[in-house]
Amino acid sequence: MYKSIKLLTGCLLLVISGTSLLAAHSPNIPMLFFEHGVLFDMGVCSNIESKPISAAMIDELDSLFPKIAIAWEQDGESLLTATTQLFNIPFSRKELSVNFILCDTRFTGMSYPLLIKIRNFLKSGNDKPLSGSYLNMVIYHELLHRYIYKDIPDRLDTSKLLIKYESESNAVKAHLHLLAIQKYVYHELNRDNEFEENIKTMLDNSLSPAYQRAWDIVNEEGHMAFINELLDLNT
Structure with a gap:
C-alpha cells in the first residue's frame, strides 16, 4: 500500500x-x-x-x-x-x-x-x-468514447450510417465514428504514419473482432462520411 x-x-x-x-x-x-x-x-x-x-x-x-x-x-x-x-x-x-x-x-x-x-x-x-505513441492513442481513444457519449449532442440515433449498419454488434457501432475521428485528427496534425502504425498495433493486439470490422467499415465508407455526418448532426 x-x-x-x-x-x-x-x-x-x-x-x-x-x-x-x-x-x-x-x-x-x-x-x-x-x-x-x-x-x-x-x-x-x-x-x-x-x-x-x-x-x-x-x-x-x-x-x-x-x-x-x-x-x-x-x-x-x-x-x-x-x-x-x-x-x-x-x-x-x-x-x-x-x-x-x-x-x-x-x-x-x-x-x-x-x-x-x-x-x-x-x-x-x-x-x-x-x-509510448500507442499508449497516447489508447488514452485518446478512451477519452473519445467519453466525449462522443457525453459532449457531442446525442443525435446519433438518427445517424444514417448507424442505421445502415444496425445489424452490427454494439461494439462495432460504437467504434465507427470514433475511429473516423481518430483518423481525421491524426491526418490534420500530419501524423498519418504514426496513426497507421498504431492502428496496426491495435488490430494485432485486440482479442475482439469488432475493432477490425469497424475499421473495415470506416475504410469502405471513407472516414469523411462519418465526420461529415457528425458535423451535420451538430449544426
Whole structure:
C-alpha cells in the first residue's frame, strides 16, 4: 500500500507543480492525472494468481509516470484539442484521472471507468513492450468514447450510417465514428504514419473482432462520411 501511495503522490506532484504543463494546457480539454489503479489490481483482478503482478512492474510503472505525463503533454493533448476544434465543443470534464492497471485483463482500455492496462507497455510485463505513441492513442481513444457519449449532442440515433449498419454488434457501432475521428485528427496534425502504425498495433493486439470490422467499415465508407455526418448532426 505504501508503494501505491508513493506512485500516486509522485504523479500528482508532477502534474500540479509542473508550470510548463499548466501553461500549455487548453481550457477546452481535461487535465489528466495519471495514477496506479491499485484497488483494481488488488481487489478486482481475477487472474492475479495465474498472471501475478510483480514488484518489478510496480517499480517500472513508478519510474514511467513522469515520462508518460510529458509525452501526453507533448503529443496527446494536441489530439484532444484538435477534436474540440473540429466540433467546436469543449470537453465537459475539466479534470480526469487515468488509472493504469497491471492486471492482465482482456481489454487494453476502458472509458467508464477510465482504465488503461499498462502491463503490456512495460519491459517487466512484456517481452516486446508496446510503444509510448500507442499508449497516447489508447488514452485518446478512451477519452473519445467519453466525449462522443457525453459532449457531442446525442443525435446519433438518427445517424444514417448507424442505421445502415444496425445489424452490427454494439461494439462495432460504437467504434465507427470514433475511429473516423481518430483518423481525421491524426491526418490534420500530419501524423498519418504514426496513426497507421498504431492502428496496426491495435488490430494485432485486440482479442475482439469488432475493432477490425469497424475499421473495415470506416475504410469502405471513407472516414469523411462519418465526420461529415457528425458535423451535420451538430449544426
